[in-house]
Amino acid sequence: MSRYIKDLPLLMGLADWQMGEAPTERMTDAERHDAEIVYNTIDKVIKGIDAQPSADVVEVVRCKDCKFSDYVFDSANCTCNNITA
Numbered sequence: 686m687s688r689y690i691k692d693l694p695l696l697m698g699l700a701d702w703q704m705g706e707a708p709t710e711r712m713t714d715a716e717r718h719d720a721e722i723v724y725n726t727i728d729k730v731i732k733g734i735d736a737q738p739s740a741d742v743v744e745v746v747r748c749k750d751c752k753f754s755d756y757v758f759d760s761a762n763c764t765c766n767n768i769t770a
Contacts, residue, residue: 696731703727 706727708720 692734696734699727699731699734703731 703724706720706723708717708724712720
């Protein structure tokens with residue numbers, strides 16, 4: 686199953702934040718040490734999100750052109766008998 690589309694903006698935002706926190710040569714040793722801690726922590730968060738399995742979800746089945754299609758989430762609860770996937 687493909688990754689959730691909602692994960693992508695989160696991962697991209699974290700990656701942007703991580704790049705902004707990357708240690709540079711212009712930093713003092715203390716600043717570089719702090720930046721490395723933040724950078725590595727963000728890296729662990731990104732890897733943790735990537736390691737999460739996608740949920741095992743079932744395709745939603747709705748009745749075709751049913752006036753109740755916005756409210757009926759299970760085809761067994763619909764009485765119009767016009768089921769489509």
